[in-house]
Structures are given as C-alpha cells and as structure tokens.
Amino acid sequence: MEEKQKSVTGKVKKIIFRNLKDQFFIISVNIAEISFDFGQEEIVITGTMPGLAEGLTYKFIGSLTKHPKYGQQFKAQSYEIAAEPDDPSAVVKFLVSRELPGIGEKTAQKIVDKLGVNAVDEIINNPDSLNGFRINPERKKEIREKLTEDVELNKVLLAFSRFHISQAAAIDAYNLYGLEAINILNDNPYYFLGRVPRLSFNQIDQSCKLIDLDVSESERITGALKWVASEMINRSGSTLIETERVLRNTNWVLGENSGATVNEEFVEKCLNENDEDFFSFDKDFVTTQDYSNYENEIANSINQLNHPFEENDEILNSEITEFEKKTDLQLEHYQKKAITSAFKNNLSIITGGPGTGKTTIVRAIIEIFADLHHLNLQEQESEEDSGILLTAPTGKAAKSLSDKTKFPAATIHRLLKVRDVEDRNSETDLISPDLLIIDEMSLVDTGLFAQLLRSIKTKPTVIMLGDVDQLPSVGPGQVFKDLIDSDVIPTTTLQRNFRQDLGGNIINFANLINSGEIYDSMEDNYDDLKMISAKGEEIVPALEKIVKAEIAAGTPITELQILAPMYKNKGGIFEINDSIHQLVNPQKFKINGFAVGDKVIQLENVPEKDVYNGEIGIVQRVEQLHGRRITKVLFDQEHEISYEPDELNQLTLAYAISIHKAQGSEFKTVIVTMSGRFDTMLRRNLLYTAVTRARDHLYLVGDLTTFIRAAGLPSTIRLTGLVNKLQRRLDAKVEAEEFVKHVETKVLPKVKEKPETAEKKAYVLTTENYQLIDPMIGMEQIKP
Numbered sequence: 001m002e003e004k005q006k007s008v009t010g011k012v013k014k015i016i017f018r019n020l021k022d023q024f025f026i027i028s029v030n031i032a033e034i035s036f037d038f039g040q041e042e043i044v045i046t047g048t049m050p051g052l053a054e055g056l057t058y059k060f061i062g063s064l065t066k067h068p069k070y071g072q073q074f075k076a077q078s079y080e081i082a083a084e085p086d087d088p089s090a091v092v093k094f095l096v097s098r099e100l101p102g103i104g105e106k107t108a109q110k111i112v113d114k115l116g117v118n119a120v121d122e123i124i125n126n127p128d129s130l131n132g133f134r135i136n137p138e139r140k141k142e143i144r145e146k147l148t149e150d151v152e153l154n155k156v157l158l159a160f161s162r163f164h165i166s167q168a169a170a171i172d173a174y175n176l177y178g179l180e181a182i183n184i185l186n187d188n189p190y191y192f193l194g195r196v197p198r199l200s201f202n203q204i205d206q207s208c209k210l211i212d213l214d215v216s217e218s219e220r221i222t223g224a225l226k227w228v229a230s231e232m233i234n235r236s237g238s239t240l241i242e243t244e245r246v247l248r249n250t251n252w253v254l255g256e257n258s259g260a261t262v263n264e265e266f267v268e269k270c271l272n273e274n275d276e277d278f279f280s281f282d283k284d285f286v287t288t289q290d291y292s293n294y295e296n297e298i299a300n301s302i303n304q305l306n307h308p309f310e311e312n313d314e315i316l317n318s319e320i321t322e323f324e325k326k327t328d329l330q331l332e333h334y335q336k337k338a339i340t341s342a343f344k345n346n347l348s349i350i351t352g353g354p355g356t357g358k359t360t361i362v363r364a365i366i367e368i369f370a371d372l373h374h375l376n377l378q379e380q381e382s383e384e385d386s387g388i389l390l391t392a393p394t395g396k397a398a399k400s401l402s403d404k405t406k407f408p409a410a411t412i413h414r415l416l417k418v419r420d421v422e423d424r425n426s427e428t429d430l431i432s433p434d435l436l437i438i439d440e441m442s443l444v445d446t447g448l449f450a451q452l453l454r455s456i457k458t459k460p461t462v463i464m465l466g467d468v469d470q471l472p473s474v475g476p477g478q479v480f481k482d483l484i485d486s487d488v489i490p491t492t493t494l495q496r497n498f499r500q501d502l503g504g505n506i507i508n509f510a511n512l513i514n515s516g517e518i519y520d521s522m523e524d525n526y527d528d529l530k531m532i533s534a535k536g537e538e539i540v541p542a543l544e545k546i547v548k549a550e551i552a553a554g555t556p557i558t559e560l561q562i563l564a565p566m567y568k569n570k571g572g573i574f575e576i577n578d579s580i581h582q583l584v585n586p587q588k589f590k591i592n593g594f595a596v597g598d599k600v601i602q603l604e605n606v607p608e609k610d611v612y613n614g615e616i617g618i619v620q621r622v623e624q625l626h627g628r629r630i631t632k633v634l635f636d637q638e639h640e641i642s643y644e645p646d647e648l649n650q651l652t653l654a655y656a657i658s659i660h661k662a663q664g665s666e667f668k669t670v671i672v673t674m675s676g677r678f679d680t681m682l683r684r685n686l687l688y689t690a691v692t693r694a695r696d697h698l699y700l701v702g703d704l705t706t707f708i709r710a711a712g713l714p715s716t717i718r719l720t721g722l723v724n725k726l727q728r729r730l731d732a733k734v735e736a737e738e739f740v741k742h743v744e745t746k747v748l749p750k751v752k753e754k755p756e757t758a759e760k761k762a763y764v765l766t767t768e769n770y771q772l773i774d775p776m777i778g779m780e781q782i783k784p
C-alpha cells in the first residue's frame with residue numbers, strides 16, 4: 001500500500017491561499033522530481049502545512065485528486081524540507097511568513113545576513129544565535145518555541161502519514177503528546193484511542209494492518225475497550241456505562257476473528273498490562289478516569305463548601321422588606337425562602353421555570369449582599385472589587401443575566417480565562433469571590449463544573465440557578481439535576497408564574513408539558529400561543545406562512561426562531577432553512593450558500609476570535625482582501641467577525657436550528673415544529689426546552705399527536721455517579737465530625753416543595769435499579 005503513495009519534490013513558487021487558523025495552504029510548486037506521470041512543470045498542492053514558505057524546496061507525499069473547478073491537484077498528506085535551503089531570500093520569506101514576534105522583513109533580512117541560509121536551524125539549536133538583534137529575551141524564547149514547534153509538527157505529520165492517519169488527528173496527537181506522539185504511534189497506536197478525539201478504532205486497526213505493525217492482541221483489545229467506552233459516554237451523555245454493555249459492544253467492534261472473548265477478567269488483565277489509568281472499571285459500571293475524577297472533585301468541593309451560617313433572621317427579613325419597598329413587589333413565600341436560604345448557607349440552589357422570578361431574586365440577593373457588606377455598587381471599579389461575580393455557561397446566557405440584573409456577568413470560560421476551551425483539565429485563573437452566582441446551571445456539564453470549583457480560591461457564598469426541567473448539558477453529565485437529587489444542598493423550587501401578560505400562556509403550557517398532560521390544551525389558541533396542525537408535506541408551507549406574517553408584523557428575523565429536533569428528515573432543519581432562505585432573502589449572489597442578510601449560526605468554538613458554538617449572527621457584507629473574499633458576520637448586534645472563504649464551514653443557516661443548539665437562548669417569537677410520531681428522541685424535556693425559548697409568541701406546528709406523545713414520554717435519563725458520591729461524602733463527613741444533628745437541621749434542605757415522585761427516585765442510581773435503566777439511553781439521538 002505504501003508504494004501507492006505518490007510524491008512530488010519541488011520549490012514552492014507561490015502561496016495561492018493560506019488559512020492562518022489551521023495552516024491550510026494552496027500552493028503552486030515547480031516540479032523537480034515526481035513519482036508519477038504528470039506532463040507539466042508546475043503543480044498545485046493543497047494541505048495542512050504549518051511553516052511552509054515560498055522559495056523553499058520540499059518533498060510532498062500524498063495523492064492526486066481532481067477538483068471539479070480547478071482540475072488536477074496534489075493533496076499532500078505530509079511534507080518535509082527536501083533540500084537544504086540555498087536561496088537566502090527564501091529563508092527571509094519563510095521567517096516573515098511565520099509571523100514571529102519582533103521579526104518583520106528588515107529584521108529577517110538582517111538575521112539571514114548574519115546566520116546564513118541555515119538561520120532556522122541555528123535559531124532552534126543555539127539559544128545565543130539571536131544575540132545582537134534588538135529582540136527582548138521573552139520574544140527570543142517565543143521565536144525559538146514557534147520554530148521548534150513547526151519542525152516537530154512536520155515530523156509528527158510525516159510519521160502519521162505513513163499510517164494513513166488524517167492530519168487533523170496528527171495535530172491533536174501532537175498537541176497532547178508533542179514529539180512523543182511518534183514513539184507512541186510506532187509502539188502502540190491503539191494507545192491514542194479514547195484520548196485523541198478524532199481517531200476511531202477502525203482507523204487504527206486498518207492502519208496497523210496496512211503497515212503490518214506488531215501490536216499485541218491485548219493492546220488491541222484495550223484500545224477497542226477505551227474507544228467504545230469513550231464513544232458511549234460522549235454519545236449518551238452518561239458518565240457511567242454498564243460494564244456488560246461496554247463488553248458486548250467491544251466484542252462487536254473487535255469483530256469475529258478477534259481470537260478472544262472480552263469478559264471481565266480478561267479486561268482487568270489487559271488494563272493492568274496496558275493502560276490502567278484510563279478507566280475506572282468495576283463489576284457494574286465503566287467510566288473514564290477523567291469523569292470519575294471530575295465527579296470526585298465536585299463531591300469533594302461541594303462537601304468542603306457546604307456549610308450553614310448563623311444569619312440573623314430579623315436583619316434578613318428587614319432587608320427583604322426594604323427590597324420589596326424599593327421595587328414595589330410583594331415577594332411570595334418561596335421567593336423569600338430562596339433569598340433567606342442564600343444568606344444562611346454557603347451553597348444554595350434555586351430552580352424554576354421561566355417567569356417564576358429567578359432574576360428578581362438575583363437582584364434582591366445582590367442588593368442585600370451589598371447592603372450587608374456596606375458596598376456601594378455604583379462606586380465599585382469592577383465586579384472583582386465588590387466581591388460579587390455573576391456567571392453563566394454560554395455567552396447568550398451571560399448577556400441575558402447581565403441585561404436583566406444590570407450587573408456585569410461573564411461566561412464561565414471568560415471568568416476563569418480558560419486556556420483551552422475544549423479541555424476541562426486546562427489551566428485557568430483562580431477566582432476569589434465572596435458571592436458567586438451561577439445562572440443556567442442545567443447547561444453546565446460535569447467537566448466544566450469541576451473546572452469551575454477547582455478555580456475557586458476562597459470559600460464564597462455560591463448560588464446556583466436554573467431550570468432543572470430543561471434538557472441536560474451538551475457535554476456528559478447532569479450536574480444540576482444530580483445536585484438537586486442528592487439532597488445535600490438547600491434547594492428552593494419556584495413554581496408560581498408571575499408573567500400574566502404576553503407569554504403567560506406559554507409558561508402555563510410549559511408547566512402542563514412537565515405534568516405530561518397537554519392533550520386537553522391542544523385546541524387552545526391565544527394571542528401568545530397558537531397550535532397549527534400540519535402533516536408531512538404541509539409543514540414547510542405552514543412555516544413559510546407564519547414567517548411571512550411575522551415579518552410583515554415587524555418581528556425582526558433575529559427574534560424569530562424556528563426550532564426543530566432533526567436535521568435531515570422531511571420537514572427537518574435543512575429543508576426548512578432552504579425554503580425560508582428563499583423566502584426571506586432570495587439573493588442570487590452567494591458564497592458557500594450564504595448571502596448578505598442571511599441569518600447564520602456558528603458551529604465551533606473559536607476563542608481566538610471570540611465567537612462560540614451556538615451564537616447566531618447576520619451576514620453583513622463581503623469584502624475583498626488581497627484577492628480573497630472575506631465574509632463579515634455581526635453577532636449580538638455588536639460584535640463583527642471576519643471569515644476567510646474556507647472558514648465559512650464554521651457557519652450554517654439559522655432560520656431553523658436544533659432545540660439542543662437553542663439551549664440558553666430566548667427569542668421573542670418561536671415556532672416549534674415536530675413530526676414523526678414514533679421517534680423516541682421526542683421527549684418531555686426536549687419539548688419543554690423548545691417551548692420555553694419563547695418570550696412573547698409561540699407557535700406549535702406539526703402533527704399535534706407528536707407533541708402530545710412527546711409530553712407524555714418521560715425525559716431522557718443520564719446515568720452518573722455524582723448523586724452517590726455526593727451522598728457518600730456527606731455521610732462520611734457527618735460521621736467524622738459527629739456533626740449529625742447540626743447538619744440535619746441546618747444543612748439538609750428545609751425547603752422541599754416538590755414531593756419526591758417515584759419517577760424522580762428512579763433516576764437516582766443505585767445497585768438495585770441500575771439494571772432497569774438502559775445505558776444506551778440517548779445513544780439514538782443525533783449528537784447536538
């Protein structure tokens with residue numbers, strides 16, 4: 001197979017295109033040597049090639065492809081410097097192209113004049129080589145690191161190309177293991193499974209066969225196990241997977257001729273021999289070490305933070321009365337309880353649906369806290385000065401919290417200055433709040449919550465707010481629900497809907513969804529809530545009609561959102577977007593399917609540009625920059641982001657979006673469409689989340705029996721170990737400190753509005769009930 005790889009050696013004549021973010025290049029090369037018939041002197045080569053520069057000679061390994069528009073091109077899988085550079089001007093160009101700190105064209109020229117054509121090697125190997133140039137020591141270090149990284153990454157790309165493994169996975173492996181990635185690859189590539197996200201068991205298995213690598217069967221089996229367990233966790237959102245199920249899937253993945261049946265003893269043996277740190281494995285459940293650690297960390301921190309205070313009831317009551325006078329509101333019993341609980345405990349939870357007064361309580365808590373601590377909020381230079389920090393997991397949620405409370409709020413990532421947003425073990429800043437308020441807690445996943453708790457230096461008062469009936473977080477776990485179910489943190493459930501104006505009927509309907517009974521309400525039509533029955537082919541035309549009417553009535557497209565559960569099926573997101581796009585913005589000039597004025601959604605986290613997965617924007621204009629078309633998109637009506645042509649795949653049309661993607665956002669008018677009566681993904685919390693995205697107007701469009709059925713199906717369950725860990729730790733603490741009475745009366749929640757239903761009990765994982773719960777729950781869902 002290796003002989004089938006083609007190669008081209010030649011000097012880079014011109015960089016036609018380069019994407020700074022992922023170092024994707026399109027170049028033209030003067031051919032010096034070629035391993036196949038080509039018949040021309042110049043060839044266009046594409047690929048991820050960090051550090052590549054005009055004028056230098058490289059050997060490219062890859063395959064010949066045919067671009068529909070541009071004809072034959074060579075797709076490089078790897079490349080390496082083929083000849084020692086002999087042209088000083090090429091080395092100057094290379095240094096400039098790397099955008100090294102403090103090195104512009106003039107300095108680069110001076111460096112090459114002094115160090116010669118081997119300047120790059122000199123800089124990497126000799127720390128003193130840059131002495132004599134006006135570059136400070138910090139920058140010198142950065143320059144050496146960047147050039148070393150280029151060289152190392154090239155080596156890793158080359159090694160991975162021999163295994164026919166994608167460049168994207170090679171880059172991930174390099175970021176995790178540096179040059180060591182090459183040794184791991186040559187020794188046991190199965191080691192990467194479950195650790196390097198874009199690698200599958202099949203890929204590695206095929207590669208090992210292709211190059212006939214000598215890897216033991218036990219290493220192969222361990223690789224399969226790790227991959228299966230990680231996939232099951234990521235797809236189902238559960239942090240615990242039934243051992244028996246993992247073993248069954250692993251056997252299936254290994255195939256019939258694996259030569260070994262993977263049973264429990266065999267797994268223990270393999271893990272001991274190969275990769276014992278990866279799993280937490282026992283008779284009943286499997287989880288990865290990461291998730292086991294996150295849950296332990298959370299249980300530990302909660303245990304340490306969780307203490308009651310002796311706060312004076314009289315003072316608190318008079319503060320609440322003062323707030324009521326100021327705001328002209330009469331707080332209801334549970335609102336007052338939630339406030340009191342927030343001041344009498346280090347940790348407290350407030351949960352409730354929309355309009356139940358959560359934001360009002362946050363305002364009350366901030367004002368009372370300021371008053372008790374003699375803070376003048378107007379005079380504080382920054383929120384850190386006041387000791388009060390407000391945070392939420394998404395940009396949208398943080399903005400909405402800050403708009404409603406008139407107090408600054410930041411996303412958790414920004415608050416902690418997380419170094420790598422995808423890595424929950426990534427380094428962060430430490431924070432020292434006195435009062436920490438976390439909103440939209442249901443969106444916080446296990447890893448992120450562990451990261452947040454790990455970053456708190458002090459012992460602040462922490463108040464966690466959210467709506468526990470919504471869908472759980474996109475990432476694995478269901479921290480908010482588990483914290484409530486564990487009963488270790490005082491929790492207040494708000495139930496009264498204070499919104500009697502526009503939107504009031506939407507909230508009442510949402511409450512009916514939670515009770516599972518919407519059958520009698522499906523005929524109801526109000527100013528703010530409308531049910532429109534449509535089947536199959538009728539759905540999209542019905543949506544078009546509503547959109548037309550709403551736009552004619554002045555609803556801005558940013559405030560009009562269609563939500564659907566599926567992408568591909570009839571009446572799915574793709575089809576709706578196509579038709580609504582034609583209807584509201586039928587322009588001919590499009591780039592990658594987008595026209596000026598289009599509503600789009602970002603699909604990836606790109607912290608360098610300050611734009612994150614799920615943010616919705618409007619295409620503003622297209623500008624020419626050095627011959628490239630740059631698309632400008634305005635997010636949140638205030639921050640504009642530029643997209644290179646090949647970055648446009650980070651965007652998709654957003655006239656319709658998935659319900660998962662809409663978590664944490666609200667819109668003035670929401671149109672929810674559902675069809676497919678027998679789809680088990682359509683469950684209560686999915687419908688509830690969709691409906692509660694609407695502020696003023698809600699339309700339900702589709703087969704109305706689908707909505708009735710969805711409301712009737714209990715919410716999806718995730719299996720986690722957190723409830724048990726939280727309760728076990730509390731018990732241990734209680735025993736150790738002989739604290740039983742005190743804790744029972746003060747720490748355990750006095751406020752418990754909702755009686756524990758049989759259903760709720762069943763969600764708490766015990767050794768008795770685990771067999772009754774399907775660990776593949778949620779696996780059937782499209783990954784959000």
Ligand SMILES: Nc1ncnc2c1ncn2[C@@H]1O[C@H](COP(=O)(O)OP(=O)(O)OP(=O)(O)O)[C@@H](O)[C@H]1O
Nearest residue numbers: 329330331332353354355356357358359360498499
């Ligand atoms: N005790 C009360 N009496 C009268 N009105 C109230 C009371 N509490 C809150 N409200 C009003 O009810 C409305 C909803 O309250 P609030 O915004 O605090 O709820 P929320 O739970 O944060 O809702 P959402 O999540 O939808 O923003 C607001 O207009 C608020 O002023």
